[in-house]
Amino acid sequence: MKILIIGGGISGLAVALALHRTGQDVTVFERSQEIHEVGAGLTIWPNAIRVLEQLGLGEVIPQIGMPAHYRTIRTWRGALLSQIEVDAIAGSPMRLMHRADLQGALLNALRAASVPIVLGARCTGFTQDEESVHASFADGRSADGDLLIGADGIRSSIRAQLFGTPNIHYTGYTSWRGIAEVEERYIPLGISSETWGVGRRIGLIPLIHGRMYWFAAYTTPEGQGKEQSPEERKQQVQSLFQGWHDPIAPILEATEASRFIRNDVYDIEPLTHWSQGRVVLVGDAAHAMSPNMGQGGCQAIEDAPVLAECLQSGSDLPTSLRAYEERRKPRTSRVARQSRRIGQLSQVNNPQLYTVRNVLVKALYTQALSKELKWLLQSTI
Template sequence: MMEHTDKTAIVIGAGIGGLSAAIALQQIGWRVKIFDKVSELADVGAGIVLAANAMKALERLGAAEQVRRRGAAVGKAEVRTWDGKLIVDLPTARQAERYGTPGYLIHRGELQKVLLQQLRPETEVKLGYKLVSWDMTGSQVTACFEDGSKTEGALLIGADGVRSAVRERLFGSEPLRYSGFTALRGIAAYDDPHYSAELGGGFEAWGPGKRFGFSHLGQGRVFWFAAINSPADAHVARGLRKQAALQHFQGWYNPIEAVIEATEESAILSHPIYDRKPLKAWSTGCVTLLGDAAHPMLPNLGQGGAQAMEDAVVLAFSLQSASGIPEALAMYERLRIGRTARMVSQSRKMGRMVQLENPLAVAARNALLRTIPAGFQVKQLDWIMGEDVYNR
């Protein structure tokens, strides 16, 4: 059991991972100070899927009930060809029974609000603070910010995303790995009788070199995404994204064009998708990484947010169990690095499979997927959703 007199943690990043870490550390008696370089926590972004393992983490963080109220349970999950022929009808009811909860979809901004509400009044969230360096002296770390201000703690957690400044300072600069596709994402008020809000969930449609996903988000909104094979610099400028989406998906399965048409141009995001090669260590001294800063992954398994939340819960467990910060961080890495590295690898493999361009390869993939029994589909996800990282 840790015997430090100073239990102050400095968290760099106020996204899902940073807020989850703050909540988990609060629960074990730590004081937390959160810093982010952004000037405001804007209510922007897209939908985020929260599979059963993410919901288990949210239970631990005390936020699951709010997510259930504000989000939408996934009742339907189909994969179809670009013109609507069914490939897979995922057994969502069996998954919910097996793992104890359905998955949920929620707006990232809503999830961020839910997590912010879990912070204690004394927890500081300081915006407009860009980390430039830190100094470790004995068992203390001093974080230094661009404006000249400093703060001290026993632990510094880099939860500052895929382009993490903390990661770069710890382990040096390294290139991002491009996925091979660019994403367009949108949110719209839309209703379709075949995919009702009451049922929840939705579908993905796969065509050569591109795919489209449609899911209910809760509160009368639908989230959609498009993944399009393209060069890394193929960014779609503001004002042209709706037109680009309509061109890419002209003639595709109904309601794809209709939901794009129902989306305001200003509600469509565009960005290339990257990950990084997994690290063999996340920590030095009393500084560590969490979430996308530690293990950015492609979105193909829908596990980026879930893994950040699992990190937070396991980090708190490790701090509570070990005799000191270095021992706790070693335990945290031992419990987390293998699982997250597998997620990164499997997300890349899934990306290659779903973004196939060759028509013969696409036809072979679809034919193979149609032969997989529902029970096997569920069991394939056991390592993701069925893993209990909390009872160590």
Template sequence: MSIQKNNVAIVGAGIGGLSTALALQRQGTNVTVYEAAPNIKPIGAGVGLAANAILGLEKLGVAKEVIGRGKQLTALQMLDDRGKIISDQNTALLGSQFEENNLVIHRADLHEVLLQKIKPVSIVLGKRCTNVMQQENQVLVSFADETQITVDLLIAADGIHSVVRQQLVPSSTPRFAGYTCWRAVIENPGINLNNMVSAETWAIAGRVGISPLPGNKIYWYACIKTHKNNPKMRQMTPKELANHFSGVHKPIAEMLNATSSDQLIWNDIADIKPLKQFVYGNIVLLGDAAHATTPNMGQGACQAIEDAVVLGQCLQQKISLKEALAYYEKRRIARTTRIIRLSRFLGWISHWQQPFLCKLRNGVFRIMPQAFTKKQLKWLFEVDF
């Protein structure tokens, strides 16, 4: 049956939560988003949106606005520590099959586009979910301010540290990936970049990615293999990062030195072990709450957007709510599980530190047939909606 007149709550106003709210509102569903923060201030730097995400944004009616805020990229290059190409993926050629190119955008800009399309009265701030309880055909949701609501459907989009998921699956906690990461968006200090290419360097010292953004800005990230919650890494300055990567090809050190400490965003990288289910009665997990992945495939936000579109499609069908949620779960689990596992594997091999293994790895990537790479990207870009 249609859920258009039912009462739906979304916990979390990140990309997944807002995309889902938009998908449901476009269908006439009564939906309210509850966000723990007292105000919506996106935390993050750049975010990659592959062709699959752009297709999803088209379904949500916001692709044009998002593309207008971002920077379209035609290729993704992997480089060694000398700047020599390991792999050169022509994403434009494959993306043309889907009539979309890869895009990089500031996370705040993506957030703003979604917010502008959602009814303002649909978002309630300062509401931190503390407990959920499945009742007969509804869900009782409790908040830190001691208020409660009862809804027909609860969508948990509250991120990798999801309170809802950890209540439903206590063993599902974030697992450290083995490396830590710094990110920043800076003004281009005069670095000569290919304006349509995103590049990632795999060096023994660590990994560094650089992507151009509109307005002569650069989004960069740097990852170093370390132990969890390393205080030395937490306190690292851009100058210290530049010294760490001083043996890596130009213009990495120059770019890091052009960054101020207040521009740095730091965190350990983590994911969650793939879950066997996303649906628990009238509660459904979505985005990072359901399938948090490492960023090595640039699919975190993309998969949250896919979730939103697919869930909206399932709920719109003339079937029962139970059947609709089961269909959503069936369509999403295998794909997101594969991405979590492959992304974690790529993170592992990218941080090898033995020179012989690195040389062997790079050699394998260099001789890898384009047809194989194209097949992998085609699988990633193809979506069943």
């Protein structure tokens, strides 16, 4: 089939690679004029690493991803609340990497395979009939294919045309992210850590080449602080986490103000369907979830081989797309629900409940999350 993929993020690139490897004729359309570095890190859990290995990136992953064997949670003073040994659950570590590095690895694989990637192509809509689908772009271009895949993120225009605007849910907190280049003594090697306070938390994710990715979340009304300058953002984040345990302060200080990225955090309510006719959704366009389990990118990567396999089934296209939905929807919905629960737990904004929350986390959280991770990391997709 001739397949049009709208969106050149990790989801679109992964599904393009999976489909190309099964012999499909794939073209990727990306609205940006260039695919450039975004100041964010990713936690790639073993469930997604297995898929990337299947896509031929097995040798690249260790070069771009820092292995992490433990996932920890601490109080703002540094006391340990929870520690999960990933290797004991999955048999291998997760990998911590810069989003741009993973995106670059997927791009390189596609370019080596001569898969067309069209930049500056903002899709403005599509039409379809029983024989084909037609995509239109803002610059007057158009393209025809047998299948169109919407991989254009949480605010997907493809999804909006298919099903209207979904219930995009504000989680109640905003986030900041950044990359710092710091001394090795500040980098907790082999550990992905979070620190939980009252209505705020911060995570530290070590990357290769002496870089530390961090993210912070703060319970606040939607849109608050949106108009701040980079310097004001840095000052606010440093103020929110002043006095917290090492190495939080030096990592924030080492981050250039221009690299403080602010975003309100959203997810979407589960969709009834992901496809209609010759159009289907993948990644955040289909199942955007909050980042609390570090599974948003992983679930997008998992979509790729399942869709490719279903399209090879020999069934007609609508039947193949329904099979893809039926295999993926229960899993992504469960991960999204769990991720939302963790967000609610971690962002407790009441000082009295904070103490109770910490007692419960220390007593029950490790066992409960380990059980959920065992299902997620050991089950097939």
